[in-house]
Amino acid sequence: MREHRLTEDERIAFHQTRGYLEIPGALSDEQVDRITAAVDRHAPRFMQPGFWGLVNAADILGLDDAFVELIDCPKVLPKICDLLGWNIWVYHTHMNVNPPFPAGAWKPGDPFMYSWHRDGGVMQLPTDAAPALSIKVGFYLTDVGEDGGPTFIAEGSHLESTLPGQTSLPPNARPMVARRGTAVIFGNRVVHSGLSPNLSTITRKAVFVAYAYRWIQGLDRQSVAHLAGTTDPVRQQLLGLSSTYRADGRSGRFYPTEHDVPLRKLFGTVPPIMPP
Numbered sequence: 001m002r003e004h005r006l007t008e009d010e011r012i013a014f015h016q017t018r019g020y021l022e023i024p025g026a027l028s029d030e031q032v033d034r035i036t037a038a039v040d041r042h043a044p045r046f047m048q049p050g051f052w053g054l055v056n057a058a059d060i061l062g063l064d065d066a067f068v069e070l071i072d073c074p075k076v077l078p079k080i081c082d083l084l085g086w087n088i089w090v091y092h093t094h095m096n097v098n099p100p101f102p103a104g105a106w107k108p109g110d111p112f113m114y115s116w117h118r119d120g121g122v123m124q125l126p127t128d129a130a131p132a133l134s135i136k137v138g139f140y141l142t143d144v145g146e147d148g149g150p151t152f153i154a155e156g157s158h159l160e161s162t163l164p165g166q167t168s169l170p171p172n173a174r175p176m177v178a179r180r181g182t183a184v185i186f187g188n189r190v191v192h193s194g195l196s197p198n199l200s201t202i203t204r205k206a207v208f209v210a211y212a213y214r215w216i217q218g219l220d221r222q223s224v225a226h227l228a229g230t231t232d233p234v235r236q237q238l239l240g241l242s243s244t245y246r247a248d249g250r251s252g253r254f255y256p257t258e259h260d261v262p263l264r265k266l267f268g269t270v271p272p273i274m275p276p
Contacts, residue, residue, distance in 0.1 A: 004075045006082035014083065019158040019190040026075045026183035027139060036141045038066035039205050043097045052105070053203075055097035060207070061239065062223035067093065068231070070209050071238045076137055076183050078267065080211050083135055083187075086263040087256055089240045091134065092210040092219035098149040098195070099203045106197050111167040114152065115194030118163075119210065120219070123188060132158075134188040134212035140178040141205040149198025150175040151184075157191035164191065214243070214253040214260075233262040 006014075010021050027035070042064060046057035060067050071077075071090050080088065106112060119136055144150045152173040154164065164170040175196070176184055186192065198204055210219065218240065228241045236242045242260050244252040252260040 004078045006079045010079065011082075014185070014187070018153075018155045020153055020155075020184060020186035021079065022178070023075055023079075023183040023185065024179060025181055026073055027181040029181065031069070032141050032181050035066045035070065035139070035207060036205060038064040039095050039097065039141065039207065043095065052102050053097065053099040056094060058092065058094040059220040059223050060093045060095050061090070062226065067095075067207060068227070068235065068239075070137075070139055070207060072234055073137075073139075073183065076185065079185060080135055080137070081263060081267040083185075084211060084213065086261055086267045087214050087253075088211045088238070088263070089214045090209055090238045091212040091216055091222075091240075092136075093208065094220075095205075095207045097203060097205055098198050100198050100201055101149075106199075108199075112197060113166055114164075114169065114196060116154070116164045116166060116191055117194060118191055119188045132187050132189060133216060134210055136186055136188070136208055136210040138176070138184045138186075139207045139209070140176075140182045140184070141180055141207065142202055143180050144176065144178050144204055144206075145200060145202075146175050146177055147198075148200040148202055149196050149204045150177055152176070152193040152196055153184075153186060154191040158187055158189035160191075211238075214240070214256070215251075233259075234266070237262055 014021055042060070043055045043057070046055045047053055061071070120134060123133055138151065152169070152175050154170055155172045155174055157172070164173070178184065222240060224239045224241065227239055228236070231239070233242065237260065244257055244260055246252070246255055256264070258264070
């Protein structure tokens, strides 16, 4: 994994300029096919009437082993550890299925509700200067063009405190145009859209994995207890299944042992790269 550590250019892009990183080819074609099949198996039961097949379902790791293999992606996890350190876990996951918009549902020039937001709910409140507490990775399973319902990211918005108007498209908004297998890494302070018009003929599919410090509670149910003891130690840490308590009662989330954080052996020799 060490050949995929964070570079200095990536550090500058993530912290000082754009606020996000793109990793083309993070997943092989075989992985994309396997994970897409898992999405296709499970997404139908999360479809809601009246939403033309839109799916945004959280807490997915317990649904399928194919999703679990994303959490320690060799081309992504080293960069997460360089950005957040080794005392981390996966505190939130979700899968998205965004079919083409129904005919006549929206046309260019009409107002559109982009649902601009920062991740983490009240983690962003009550101050404007929200701390860097989590990082999300979007794994794209289909090619996404500008007309394919891409996520829009407001470049540099992690350095600001305001949100765009919900129906506006600000000048720093960039559509996440991506080839299948691409991973996009962005922090909780980055403003991005919840939806955009899919005017293509392709159903956009993606899976999102969010990392946070182990002392932050899960954003979803984390239905992974059945995986305890069934994976390697790094995955046990990332699944939140490695926590211990010291003899004096203190939690291993704050005072971790080697059992709690096997990632420390992999990435603990180099300090995490922090914002300037």
